[in-house]
Amino acid sequence: MSAMTHTAEDRALYGFWVFMMSDLILFGLMFATYGTMLTTWGFASGPEPSELFSMGPVAIETAILLVSSLTFGLATLALKHGQGRGVIALWLVITLALGLGFLAMELRDFAEMAAEGAVPQRSGWLSAFFGLVSLHGLHVAAGCVWIMVMLAQLAVFGPTLDVASRLSRLGLFWHFLDVIWIGIFSVVYLGALA
Amino acid sequence: MNLLGRMGWGDVVFEPALANPDSSDLIAAGAGGVVVLGAIVALYCLFHYRLWGVFWRGWLTSLDHKRIGIMYIAFAMIMLVRGVLEGVVMRAQQADGLDGGFLTSHHYGELFSTHGTIMIFFMAMPFLTGLINIIVPLQVGARDVSFPLLNALSLAFTAAGGALIMVSLVVGEFSTGGWTGYPPFTGVAFQPGVGPDYWIWSVALAGIGTTLSGINFVTTILKERAPGMTFARLPLFTWTAFTTSVLMVFALPPLTVATSLLALDRMAGFHFFTNDLGGNMMNFANLFWLFGHPEVYILILPAFGVFSEVFATFSGKKLYGYTSLVIATVVIAVLSFTVWVHHFFTMGQSANLNAIFGIATMTIGVPTGVKIYDWMATMYRGRVRMSVPMIYSVGFIMLFVIGGLTGIILANPTVDYQVHNTLFLVAHFHNMLIPGLLFGMLAGYTFWFPKVFGFQLDAFWGRIAAWGWIVGYSLTFFPLYAVGLMGMTRRTASYTIEAFQPWMLVSGLGALVVLGALVALGLQLWVSIRYRKALTVEGGDPWDGRTLEWSLPAPVPEWNFAHIPMVTARDDFWEKKRTATVDATPATYTDIALPRNSMLGPLFAVAATALGFGLIWYIWWMAALAAAVMPLAIIVRSFRTDIHRVIPADEVAAYDLAFRETRAALVPVGRDGEETVANRGRANREAFE
Numbered sequence: 001m002s003a004m005t006h007t008a009e010d011r012a013l014y015g016f017w018v019f020m021m022s023d024l025i026l027f028g029l030m031f032a033t034y035g036t037m038l039t040t041w042g043f044a045s046g047p048e049p050s051e052l053f054s055m056g057p058v059a060i061e062t063a064i065l066l067v068s069s070l071t072f073g074l075a076t077l078a079l080k081h082g083q084g085r086g087v088i089a090l091w092l093v094i095t096l097a098l099g100l101g102f103l104a105m106e107l108r109d110f111a112e113m114a115a116e117g118a119v120p121q122r123s124g125w126l127s128a129f130f131g132l133v134s135l136h137g138l139h140v141a142a143g144c145v146w147i148m149v150m151l152a153q154l155a156v157f158g159p160t161l162d163v164a165s166r167l168s169r170l171g172l173f174w175h176f177l178d179v180i181w182i183g184i185f186s187v188v189y190l191g192a193l194a
Numbered sequence: 195m196n197l198l199g200r201m202g203w204g205d206v207v208f209e210p211a212l213a214n215p216d217s218s219d220l221i222a223a224g225a226g227g228v229v230v231l232g233a234i235v236a237l238y239c240l241f242h243y244r245l246w247g248v249f250w251r252g253w254l255t256s257l258d259h260k261r262i263g264i265m266y267i268a269f270a271m272i273m274l275v276r277g278v279l280e281g282v283v284m285r286a287q288q289a290d291g292l293d294g295g296f297l298t299s300h301h302y303g304e305l306f307s308t309h310g311t312i313m314i315f316f317m318a319m320p321f322l323t324g325l326i327n328i329i330v331p332l333q334v335g336a337r338d339v340s341f342p343l344l345n346a347l348s349l350a351f352t353a354a355g356g357a358l359i360m361v362s363l364v365v366g367e368f369s370t371g372g373w374t375g376y377p378p379f380t381g382v383a384f385q386p387g388v389g390p391d392y393w394i395w396s397v398a399l400a401g402i403g404t405t406l407s408g409i410n411f412v413t414t415i416l417k418e419r420a421p422g423m424t425f426a427r428l429p430l431f432t433w434t435a436f437t438t439s440v441l442m443v444f445a446l447p448p449l450t451v452a453t454s455l456l457a458l459d460r461m462a463g464f465h466f467f468t469n470d471l472g473g474n475m476m477n478f479a480n481l482f483w484l485f486g487h488p489e490v491y492i493l494i495l496p497a498f499g500v501f502s503e504v505f506a507t508f509s510g511k512k513l514y515g516y517t518s519l520v521i522a523t524v525v526i527a528v529l530s531f532t533v534w535v536h537h538f539f540t541m542g543q544s545a546n547l548n549a550i551f552g553i554a555t556m557t558i559g560v561p562t563g564v565k566i567y568d569w570m571a572t573m574y575r576g577r578v579r580m581s582v583p584m585i586y587s588v589g590f591i592m593l594f595v596i597g598g599l600t601g602i603i604l605a606n607p608t609v610d611y612q613v614h615n616t617l618f619l620v621a622h623f624h625n626m627l628i629p630g631l632l633f634g635m636l637a638g639y640t641f642w643f644p645k646v647f648g649f650q651l652d653a654f655w656g657r658i659a660a661w662g663w664i665v666g667y668s669l670t671f672f673p674l675y676a677v678g679l680m681g682m683t684r685r686t687a688s689y690t691i692e693a694f695q696p697w698m699l700v701s702g703l704g705a706l707v708v709l710g711a712l713v714a715l716g717l718q719l720w721v722s723i724r725y726r727k728a729l730t731v732e733g734g735d736p737w738d739g740r741t742l743e744w745s746l747p748a749p750v751p752e753w754n755f756a757h758i759p760m761v762t763a764r765d766d767f768w769e770k771k772r773t774a775t776v777d778a779t780p781a782t783y784t785d786i787a788l789p790r791n792s793m794l795g796p797l798f799a800v801a802a803t804a805l806g807f808g809l810i811w812y813i814w815w816m817a818a819l820a821a822a823v824m825p826l827a828i829i830v831r832s833f834r835t836d837i838h839r840v841i842p843a844d845e846v847a848a849y850d851l852a853f854r855e856t857r858a859a860l861v862p863v864g865r866d867g868e869e870t871v872a873n874r875g876r877a878n879r880e881a882f883e
Contacts, residue, residue: 011340015413018443022405025447029484033455033466033477044465044472120464124472127464131455149829156833166832 009165016169020176023139027180030132031187034125038191042125047118049125049192058189061105062181065140068098069178076171079164085154088167092154095174096147099140106137129188136184139177146170199812200388205366218301221283226364255791257342258752259327260646262349266324267639269356273316276360278712280309282705285670289702291688292695302687303370304389308359310373311393314489315400316356318627321635322496323352323407326435328646329638330411332743332750333429335420335759337786340413343831344406346795351403354802355396361807362392369393372685374486375456377467377478382460388810390460395806398453401446401485408442411435420742422761429741429765430506430513433520434499437527438492445488445531452481457809476541483534491530493627495523497634498565501587504637505569507737508584509576512765515568522561522568529558539607540614548607555605562598566591579865581737582656586637589664590629597625600675615685618678624671633663636715643722644736644875648749649729653869655718662711669704673697733857733875737868740768745776747853748875753786753841756850771879779854783847787838797827 036042038049075091078084110130113119120130150170153163203209211223240246253261284305287295297305331339339345362368369389371380375397380390415428415436428436456478458464465473506513513519535543535551569591578584600622604610613619636659644650677697682689722729734748742759743750745767757780763769770776801820808817862878 011413011417014417015340015409018409018412022409022443022447025444026451029448029451029481033451033481036474036477037472042472042474044470046471120458120462122465122471124465124468124474127455127458127466127473131458131464131466145825149832153833162835 009161012165013168013172016172020172023176027132027135027183030128030135031183034128034132034188037125037128039125042123042128044123044125046123046126047116049129049188052113052116052118053189053192055189055193057105057109058185061102061109062185064098064102064105065178065181068095068102069175071095071098072171072174076167079159079167082159085158088159089151089154092147092151096144096151099144099147103137103140103144106133110134133184133188136177136180139173139180143170143174143177146173197813197815199808199814201365201811201813205388207364216298217296218298221297222301222363229360229363250796251791254796255346255793257338257346257789257792257795259331259339259342259345260750260752262345263324263327263329264646265349266320266327266352269353270317270319270321270324270635273312273320273356275712277309277313277317278708280305280312282709284309285698285702285705287687288689288698289695291686291698292692293688293690295688297687299687300370303685304368306685307369307372307375307389307393308362311397312359313627314373314493315397316352316359318493318631318635319400319404320352320356322438322493322631323348323404325500325635325638325642326407326411326438326496329642329743330414330432330435331418332645332746332754333432333741334415334418334423335742335755335761336414336418337754337758338418338789339410340417341410342789343792343794344410346792347798348403348407348410350795350798351399351406351802353799354806355398355400355403357799357803358392358396358399358806358810362389362396366392366810374482375453376482377456377459377475378469378473380456381468383468391457391810394453394457394460395809398450398457399802399806401449401453404442405446405450408439408446411439412443415439420755420758420761422759422766424761426517427761427764427766429499430502430516430519430523431496431499431741434495434502434523437523438495441488441492441495441527441530445485445492447485448481449485449489452478452485455481461809461812476538479538479541480534483537484531486537487534488527488530490623490626491526493631494634495526497590497631497638498523500583500634500638500641501569501590503741504583504587504641505572506765507641507739508579508581508587509573510579510738511572511576512740512768513568514571514574515564516764518564519568522564525561526558529554529561533558536605536607536610539610545607552605552607552610556602559598559602566595577865579868581869582651582653582660583637583641585657585660586633586640586663589660590633590637593625593629593664593667597622597629600625613678615683616678617674617682617684620684621671621674621678624667624674628663628667628671636660636663641737642743644729644731645734645743645746645748645750647726648731649722649726650731650736650869650873652718652721652725652729655714655721659711659714659718662707662714666704666707666709666711669707670701671704673701673704728871731873731875732853733860734853735767735857735877736873736875738771738877738879740765742767745770747849751849753788753846756780756783756846779851783843783850785843786841786846788841790837790839792831792837794827794831798824801827 071091071094075088075095078087078091118126120127147170150163150167153166157163207226208223211219240249253265256262284302287297287302290296327339327345331337366388369375369380369385369392371385371390371393375390375393378384380393415432455464455466459466459468459473465471467473467475467478469475502513502519533551533555535547536555539548604613604619604622640651640656677694680693682694731748734746735744742761745759746754759766767776801823804816805820808814808820857876860874860876862876863873864878867873
């Protein structure tokens with residue numbers, strides 16, 4: 001018998017929504033911590049946001065992540081319209097590439113900051129910055145691993161009910177990370193550069 | 195590279211006891227010895243009596259919600275023993291504490307830190323999680339929780355946290371920063387050793403387990419209800435379980451954040467909560483109590499649920515004010531997020547802010563008061579039977595109201611400034627948690643034990659235990675109100691004011707009574723297991739129960755319901771007994787799919803313990819390996835499709851029909867015989883109404 005029925009799928013999706021609500025609180029608290037550290041006291045005479053950030057790379061990262069949400073959406077549509085595992089996998093691979101590209105750019109940003117002495121050990125504000133942004137980065141990395149697992153499952157099982165159910169949850173997760181990133185982009189980067 | 199990180203021979207607790215011992219070292223070594231001995235005896239029994247197979251297949255790898263619940267409660271009881279013993283040692287220290295005592299202040303600091311951490315995270319939380327696990331699916335008419343495997347993983351994370359705190363007795367030391375672990379005192383500048391790391395990782399792992407449990411229970415209660423089980427018909431215990439689970443989902447993340455950031459400060463030199471370079475220690479207090487305050491309602495609400503079931507059942511009446519009880523429960527859950535600042539009125543924020551949080555705190559007294567009146571009105575004109583769960587429940591009402599009143603006193607910031615961090619506060623929260631949470635859990639344990647194991651608990655020892663807890667609690671903690679008002683600060687190993695001593699002696703005496711109550715609980719279990727044949731309640735309904743779980747055989751078969759019931763009323767089983775439709779046999783039986791066993795639970799328990807241990811001792815290879823194993827195991831598992839096994843309809847039918855035949859043949863027992871061996875699990879209904 002199949003491991004999953006429609007009721008079970010519904011239940012799993014619901015449980016995942018609840019999980020994301022819990023996850024959202026983690027981010028909310030990291031945002032709040034960041035807000036309290038965004039003061040002269042928090043900078044501790046170290047580097048300040050306006051000296052460290054530049055719009056160029058952050059805008060590109062934002063664009064990459066938003067486009068990856070679009071490509072994931074296209075994978076979902078391909079699944080819904082039964083376009084076969086090849087098309088679904090293609091869109092997933094593109095999404096994965098964009099996700100990895102985002103992570104690579106973010107790591108490069110971190111390395112540049114470190115080269116200027118802006119490491120998390122320098123000040124409370126930098127601790128909060130690295131805490132918040134890397135928490136998002138870790139989520140994206142987990143999402144990338146999940147995409148790879150789903151590519152393997154697609155190859156092994158094809159677009160079965162199980163696989164479709166997992167893909168729908170992965171989709172929720174991936175779009176959720178976009179929403180978080182928009183928060184980070186607005187609060188952390190735009191806030192500093194505006 | 196050092197394979198054992200920063201661990202050395204000197205960290206083993208027996209080393210100082212051998213080298214140059216004082217009384218503190220000897221007590222520590224004794225405690226460590228008990229842990230080691232306990233582990234050896236447990237392993238010996240498993241091998242000697244060849245119980246490995248049963249233990250592995252029947253318990254560790256089982257995904258049955260009832261078995262997972264039993265493991266939670268067994269774990270909670272073991273931790274209760276340790277927590278009570280630590281409490282008794284602390285009371286003895288303070289009784290002997292005028293100008294001295296037998297413990298060093300460092301050891302005393304470890305004791306109050308482990309005592310608080312254990313009682314909250316490893317006694318109370320597993321106990322209520324276990325009860326919810328066992329009872330909620332039965333009350334809503336489900337075959338299991340929504341995510342049985344996730345359930346096993348929750349238990350694994352909780353057990354891993356508990357394992358770490360037990361290991362800390364043998365290797366290394368524990369934090370002296372209390373169960374709240376405030377930095378900067380728990381920061382690396384003041385406690386560079388492993389103590390706070392043990393606290394951080396045991397609490398963080400348990401917190402992950404609780405978050406996952408919350409997600410599971412919320413989904414179960416919303417998605418697994420039997421047809422007809424509307425929200426207005428949910429039993430009160432399930433309602434409180436639901437609100438508690440919602441709180442778990444939303445209130446545990448702040449704990450995860452607080453402990454993770456503290457770990458980053460300690461391990462990686464971050465400055466979230468440090469004194470220097472822009473750290474802000476008050477962020478920790480805010481984060482911790484954003485978790486901590488809802489946490490106390492996570493603890494108390496399921497107990498309120500148990501009391502609601504007990505009052506209705508043992509008064510032979512339907513619950514008075516069902517709707518108001520549900521509304522009060524939800525209001526308490528919402529308000530619980532609005533009062534966290536009252537834990538640190540003395541932080542230095544403005545008087546207006548304190549006033550707002552003070553008023554919000556007093557507001558919680560209103561829905562709680564509504565509940566007290568509802569329970570009293572349930573008993574009013576009922577035919578009350580003072581059985582063991584009822585003794586706990588009435589004791590709860592008497593004592594909890596006093597604790598609530600002292601809470602209202604503390605909610606006033608001006609008063610709070612006077613008694614902040616004194617033993618008055620310690621008396622207050624023990625007054626809420628022992629008569630509230632613990633009595634609730636023990637009442638629930640006595641109430642549902644026959645449902646889970648098929649025989650009731652011995653009533654004689656049960657009464658002694660219940661009265662022991664009531665008297666012991668009162669003797670131990672009421673004196674603390676007095677010395678608190680006299681100005682004795684909490685967490686003090688010794689004092690120089692003679693006026694404190696008589697109160698401390700009475701309190702120490704009370705601790706001995708509590709210890710006696712604990713022994714009585716143990717004896718009750720032993721006697722009951724010994725005479726289990728005589729105490730059998732094969733009819734499954736020993737207390738003339740009201741809700742769905744009492745319609746099932748005792749012990750409940752692994753599939754719970756042979757036929758998913760059609761619910762037509764609140765107190766559905768009670769109504770069906772009244773209209774005599776309870777014996778109607780279902781027309782057909784169908785195959786039932788149940789989850790197969792999984793070794794992921796024990797694997798995660800080991801891996802999470804190793805992860806925590808590696809992070810505490812800086813054994814990086816161990817931490818990395820453990821961190822890799824867990825996601826890999828999940829990925830491997832996701833490729834399996836044979837995760838269910840099927841119980842054939844014939845087997846279900848045979849079992850169910852045999853049970854119905856047995857039940858119909860039993861002699862119904864009235865209220866006089868309820869707690870005797872005459873009670874076989876079928877109630878003489880006329881005698882109760």
